[in-house]
Amino acid sequence: MQESPGSIGVDGGYASNVPAFLTKLWTLVEDPDTNHLICWSATGTSFHVFDQGRFAKEVLPKYFKHNNMASFVRQLNMYGFRKVVNIEQSGLVKPERDDTEFQHLYFLQGHEHLLEHIKRKVSIVKSEETKVRQEDLSKLLYEVQVLRSQQENMECQMQDMKQQNEVLWREVVSLRQNHTQQQKVMNKVRTSEQT
Numbered sequence: 001m002q003e004s005p006g007s008i009g010v011d012g013g014y015a016s017n018v019p020a021f022l023t024k025l026w027t028l029v030e031d032p033d034t035n036h037l038i039c040w041s042a043t044g045t046s047f048h049v050f051d052q053g054r055f056a057k058e059v060l061p062k063y064f065k066h067n068n069m070a071s072f073v074r075q076l077n078m079y080g081f082r083k084v085v086n087i088e089q090s091g092l093v094k095p096e097r098d099d100t101e102f103q104h105l106y107f108l109q110g111h112e113h114l115l116e117h118i119k120r121k122v123s124i125v126k127s128e129e130t131k132v133r134q135e136d137l138s139k140l141l142y143e144v145q146v147l148r149s150q151q152e153n154m155e156c157q158m159q160d161m162k163q164q165n166e167v168l169w170r171e172v173v174s175l176r177q178n179h180t181q182q183q184k185v186m187n188k189v190r191t192s193e194q195t
Helices: 020-030 052-063 069-078 112-117 124-194
Strands: 038-040 046-050 082-084 099-103
Touching: 020 038, 020 052, 020 112, 046 052, 052 069
Parallel strands: none
Antiparallel strands: 038 046, 046 099, 082 099
């Protein structure tokens, strides 16, 4: 889901350069009516999602165009949010309740102005692919220019060869005419010697 920057902030002000996903997430975490499913941690440096099934079914569709928890987590990851792993969630002990905690350096309770510092990750692979594609395109353009230059050069050579060919044909015609004239003269000389 593509989020557009420049959304309306929680306080009704214009949150320039803040993607809609982050503005909606802030509103969602701040909303006291959803605290039983999503809320700030006690320190305000992270937020908890309780009962992911209910959260996905009841809350996500109200704020986003889906009810898919995996898509929500994927969006969080794209903006650099990290899952906080507690000792009881390490896999050794089964947690008593479905509690997932997320944090981001700039997602702090009472500091909405920091949201503009949260940027969507740019895939390194994509930027490298773009660089490779750009290099390939540059090579291709260079090769096309070389081929054009070679083609122009060959066209000039062909034109020169055509002109030389025309000159040679004129010389051949002239030589044939001279040869014919010489044959006539030789024939006259032979005829006059025989008589």
